[in-house]
Amino acid sequence: MAVSLGLEDVFIKYTGLTFIDGNEGILRYRGYDINDLVEHTSFEEVCYLMIYGELPKAQELDTFKKAIKEHYALPDHVFELIRDLPRDLDTLTMMETAYASLSSGDYKWEKENDRKQVPVILGENIGIISNIYRHKMGKELKNPDPKYDYAEAFLRNCFDKADPVRINAMNSALVIYVDHEVPASTTAALVASSTLSDMYSCITAAIAALKGPLHGGAAEAAYKQLLDIKTVDNVQTWFDNNIKGGNKRLMGFGHRVYKTYDPRMKIFKRIAESMGKTEEQKNLFEIAKKLEDLGVKEFGSKGIYPNTDYYSGIVFNEIGFPIYMFTTLFGFSRVLGWLAHITEYVEEEERLIRPRAIYTGPGKRDFVKISER
Ligand code: ACO
Numbered sequence: 001m002a003v004s005l006g007l008e009d010v011f012i013k014y015t016g017l018t019f020i021d022g023n024e025g026i027l028r029y030r031g032y033d034i035n036d037l038v039e040h041t042s043f044e045e046v047c048y049l050m051i052y053g054e055l056p057k058a059q060e061l062d063t064f065k066k067a068i069k070e071h072y073a074l075p076d077h078v079f080e081l082i083r084d085l086p087r088d089l090d091t092l093t094m095m096e097t098a099y100a101s102l103s104s105g106d107y108k109w110e111k112e113n114d115r116k117q118v119p120v121i122l123g124e125n126i127g128i129i130s131n132i133y134r135h136k137m138g139k140e141l142k143n144p145d146p147k148y149d150y151a152e153a154f155l156r157n158c159f160d161k162a163d164p165v166r167i168n169a170m171n172s173a174l175v176i177y178v179d180h181e182v183p184a185s186t187t188a189a190l191v192a193s194s195t196l197s198d199m200y201s202c203i204t205a206a207i208a209a210l211k212g213p214l215h216g217g218a219a220e221a222a223y224k225q226l227l228d229i230k231t232v233d234n235v236q237t238w239f240d241n242n243i244k245g246g247n248k249r250l251m252g253f254g255h256r257v258y259k260t261y262d263p264r265m266k267i268f269k270r271i272a273e274s275m276g277k278t279e280e281q282k283n284l285f286e287i288a289k290k291l292e293d294l295g296v297k298e299f300g301s302k303g304i305y306p307n308t309d310y311y312s313g314i315v316f317n318e319i320g321f322p323i324y325m326f327t328t329l330f331g332f333s334r335v336l337g338w339l340a341h342i343t344e345y346v347e348e349e350e351r352l353i354r355p356r357a358i359y360t361g362p363g364k365r366d367f368v369k370i371s372e373r
Pocket of ligand 1: 215248251256304
């Protein structure tokens with residue numbers, strides 16, 4: 001008997017959703033390369049692809065978008081709940097709370113119903129995340145405008161305006177983060193779904209796992225690293241002092257599956273470079289590039305390369321978001337991946353996920369009453 005710590009190399013489900021080749025740096029959703037999807041599709045098309053298995057025809061996409069837009073308006077209690085949360089709470093905790101509050105507790109898994117529930121949750125998702133941002137900023141909460149498609153409606157509800165460059169970048173980020181097979185957050189959602197818990201509770205479980213700096217929190221940590229370095233001239237010294245001796249991990253580097261460049265990172269890098277307009281943005285990008293070179297030189301031979309979170313913080317900042325939103329923006333998109341995986345699991349291979357642990361504690365002991373201890 002052997003324990004696979006971190007469930008490394010353990011396969012927990014079959015999937016038709018996402019294919020990763022970690023040695024070649026390939027990522028495909030239902031057979032389509034991530035680069036093609038980012039270049040040619042909207043987030044809604046990718047959602048449809050993940051849930052129904054095929055890219056939608058124009059009419060199908062239109063119907064799907066309408067179904068999502070019908071749910072842009074949040075239930076009143078979620079509005080009130082977000083409004084009442086302390087403003088200094090972290091945004092993922094707010095997201096968890098909002099999702100937990102939507103659980104009706106009596107959801108029944110059924111293929112037809114599950115598919116209908118997806119656009120409902122995607123619609124609510126926009127209202128939740130944009131209003132978390134509005135609340136943090138001290139703005140009055142409001143519902144997204146169903147005149148607009150997903151990325152645009154989201155940005156307009158956050159910033160009260162949007163332009164094509166930012167909408168395009170937001171759409172790309174949404175597509176990039178949709179799914180990545182079974183990382184910790186998706187596994188947490190699967191564990192919850194395997195008990196036939198409801199979809200909202202499964203999402204809440206996933207958010208809890210997404211939070212940590214070894215998973216979703218890495219974008220924030222990677223970006224803070226760049227701020228800490230401050231100037232391009234300081235990169236080498238910072239690297240030597242902090243990373244070389246093994247004091248700290250280089251955040252935004254390394255991946256359990258990729259042993260080469262993460263293809264998502266390359267897309268974020270391109271967007272970060274093209275969107276950077278201010279001196280500060282250009283400076284951060286240059287720091288990131290130099291740090292990337294040093295990191296690859298140091299760790300590349302061990303299969304440790306920059307991952308998706310390395311440049312995503314720069315992009316989120318260029319779109320206009322503060323650091324505290326980065327991980328929540330990851331979750332904003334990944335909700336779809338969680339939904340796709342849990343519906344696939346429950347409908348096709350449902351079995352309670354219940355692993356074992358090898359006991360290493362003491363053998364049988366005689367009980368000692370509290371008065372005699
Ligand atoms: N910087 C320096 N060394 C690293 C890094 C890193 N970023 N990542 C891994 N290593 C080293 C470890 O120190 C260890 O070295 P050793 O064998 O000499 O002790 C070796 O590589 C293996 O590391 P593990 O943590 O066991 O490998 P694992 O597969 O669990 O690592 C992980 C994956 C957790 C992502 C890791 O690379 C890491 O901590 N990276 C930084 C955080 C990060 O960027 N996370 C985002 C991941 S992508 C995502 O969630 C979207």
